[in-house]
Amino acid sequence: MRVDLLAGALYNPAVMPSPVPTILVFDSGLGGLTVFSEVLKARPDARFVYAADDAGFPYGRLSEAVLVERVGAVMERLIGLHDPKIVVVACNTASTVVLPHLRKRFSIPFVGTVPAIKPAARTTQTGYISVLATPGTVARDYTRDLVETYAAGCKVNLVGSRRLAGFAEAELAGNPVSDEELLDELMPCFVEEEGGRTDVVALSCTHYPLLLPRFQTLAPWPVTWIDPAPAIARRVIQLIGETVPGHEADDDEAVAVFTDGAGIGVPLRAALHVRGLSQVVVESWPMLQTAP
Numbered sequence: 001m002r003v004d005l006l007a008g009a010l011y012n013p014a015v016m017p018s019p020v021p022t023i024l025v026f027d028s029g030l031g032g033l034t035v036f037s038e039v040l041k042a043r044p045d046a047r048f049v050y051a052a053d054d055a056g057f058p059y060g061r062l063s064e065a066v067l068v069e070r071v072g073a074v075m076e077r078l079i080g081l082h083d084p085k086i087v088v089v090a091c092n093t094a095s096t097v098v099l100p101h102l103r104k105r106f107s108i109p110f111v112g113t114v115p116a117i118k119p120a121a122r123t124t125q126t127g128y129i130s131v132l133a134t135p136g137t138v139a140r141d142y143t144r145d146l147v148e149t150y151a152a153g154c155k156v157n158l159v160g161s162r163r164l165a166g167f168a169e170a171e172l173a174g175n176p177v178s179d180e181e182l183l184d185e186l187m188p189c190f191v192e193e194e195g196g197r198t199d200v201v202a203l204s205c206t207h208y209p210l211l212l213p214r215f216q217t218l219a220p221w222p223v224t225w226i227d228p229a230p231a232i233a234r235r236v237i238q239l240i241g242e243t244v245p246g247h248e249a250d251d252d253e254a255v256a257v258f259t260d261g262a263g264i265g266v267p268l269r270a271a272l273h274v275r276g277l278s279q280v281v282v283e284s285w286p287m288l289q290t291a292p
């Protein structure tokens, strides 16, 4: 089923030939918007498809096998429909396990989003780093390997939050959670011992920078928050090059695709519009297997 939620603005990729690349930015939900905004800044001329697999949200609860199957199937459909030149998997939970599978299955380039442990280790003065992610991401071998390779000399505190990604979704949908609920999820990041205390928090779920202003207000002491989105945008530019001169950005060239769309209401549409996503489409793709 395909429903265009903006009256009078029917999106049809088949009749929208473009001299510029199509960039597909993919996440389980709205977190990838933090990456989308940076990539849009870097290539304002490009045509964008922002795809949220909200029928599968939250990915943090899914087993690796289910995630590999789900993302592979959704990706095949999205690539078939939108013919992107490049895909940004703007999701740590997916990237830390599905990237090798996607690269094997499809011939286009994929840019992933993985915990910024290397920059965190470079930034810390105290040696105490927290990695705030989903339970899925903190459990990955990939994440443990990053810690061993790049932060062996640091005290690395892996914090897997079950609720924060949902809180970020609620925030954008106009239903912010209380400070108390947010603080409960945030406090495990703040470690204080005789030897020192946390001075860097790597935001390792793309949803979390959506809550950054609130994190900064609630934090018990100031820390450096690392959001990898600008680095991801730089990687995209390395792979597909700079803006094509002479092509003007066009609002109609950015579309948000949801696989469920149940959460789309007026505040969310406004939040998408402000970010340059003027069209909202539901490509219904139910999650058949919900148990991990």
Ligand code: DGL
Binding pocket: 027, 028, 029, 031, 032, 057, 058, 059, 060, 061, 090, 091, 092, 093, 094, 134, 137, 165, 204, 205, 206, 207
């Ligand atoms: N935005 C995703 C990430 O970067 C995860 C949210 C979810 O659990 O679906 O990890």
